Amino acid sequence: MQGLILLNKPAGLTSFGAVARVRRIVGEKRAGHTGTLDPMATGVLPVLLGRATRLSGFLLEADKGYRADVLPGVVTDTLDVTGKVLAQTGLSPARAEVEAALADFRGEIEQTPPMYSALKQEGRRLYDLAREGVEVERPSRRVEIKKLDLVEITHEGHWILDVVCSKGTYIRSLADDLGRQLGCGATLAGLCRTQTGGFTLEECVGLEELEADPAGHILSVERCLAHLGQVRVTEKQAHRFANGGELALDRLPEGAAAGADPIRVYAPDGTLLGLGAPKDGALKVACLLIEEVAK
DSSP states (O other), rough: EEEEEEEEEEEEEEOOHHHHHHHHHHTOEEESSSSSTTOOOEEEEEEEEEGGGGHHHHTSSEEEEEEEEEEOOOOOOOOTTSEEEEEEOOOOHHHHHHHHGGGSSSEEEEOOOSSSSSEEEEEEEEHHHHTTTTOOOOOOOEEEEEEEEEEEEOTOEEEEEEEEOOOTOOOOHHHHHHHHHHOOOHEEEEEEEEEEEEEGGGGGHHHHHHOOGGGGGGGOOGGGTTTTTTTEOOHHHHHHHHHOOOGGGGGSOTTHHHHHHHHEOOOTTOOEEEEEEEEEEEEEEEEOSSSSOOO
């Protein structure tokens, strides 16, 4: 089996747990996701099946979109409402103040990952250290906030934000940093991933829908790769590529591998062999999606 399932991950389930459920439902041992969601978060979780799991590294690079529910006036140790409350200021800035502060977080920013994260330091997960009461310095890293808009302030005073950001961005940290800048404190009350890698929430299915019709919700792996260029090679070239051999660029159709991005490589019969990476005058194997091609 090889394919893709666009899952709307429910709240209260880890990404690993969601993948395990999908694995059981479809009966495929090999399955993996393309970007972790916290247990409290919901939304788009692409799950790759079979040999398609080899593509996960390519899809992790995609920008991601979120609808975030931020609670002002509260600070927690996990930077979301699942954690221990550290402070309650009771402050709730006016809409104009919030919108003015958002401007400082658009574009490239430096962000410090939260202690309650899966990042490792000296071989240990940060969240394990945090649960032991240990806090260590974390180097900040540059991320890009491509969109950050205040959709509404609810009757309860929550800020509803639309965010589009680069990989590695922590929305919990964004909420905390925003609260610090406004002097009121803030924590993440809810999060839904609305898009990633060109996939949207509207395309996703829940676990119950998947249970009812597993085969009907398995999509072609090519849905993940539609943004990449492609080339159809000869039978001889297909056999060489499928067995790990590189292909000379000057023997491929003109312009087939222009640029530095990976391209889809197809056999003469239209079978997707995998991805090739143009480098040093050759199309090198970046990812194989087929075991072998007959001579």
